[in-house]
Amino acid sequence: MKITVGGIHTECSTYSPVRQTEADFKVAHGVELLRQAGLGDEQFADVNFCPLFHARSIPGAR
Numbered sequence: 001m002k003i004t005v006g007g008i009h010t011e012c013s014t015y016s017p018v019r020q021t022e023a024d025f026k027v028a029h030g031v032e033l034l035r036q037a038g039l040g041d042e043q044f045a046d047v048n049f050c051p052l053f054h055a056r057s058i059p060g061a062r
Helices: 030-036
Strands: 002-009 026-029 048-056
Touching: 002 030, 026 030, 030 048
Parallel strands: 002 048
Antiparallel strands: 026 048
16 A cells, blocks of 8 residues: 655744744755654555655745
8 A cells, every 4th residue: 555645734823923934944855754653564464655855934924
């Protein structure tokens, strides 16, 4: 079985003075993404994880 893994994670607040930009996001790909998600072949022997990317940022304005 194949499962694709990915996402975008942030919190936006209308009242925050901090403007988010693309540079504020930390992006993980490949094995690093699977490690952050706590996924490994030893846990799910019959699953093939296909990591795309996961981007996360500190809370900021819209």
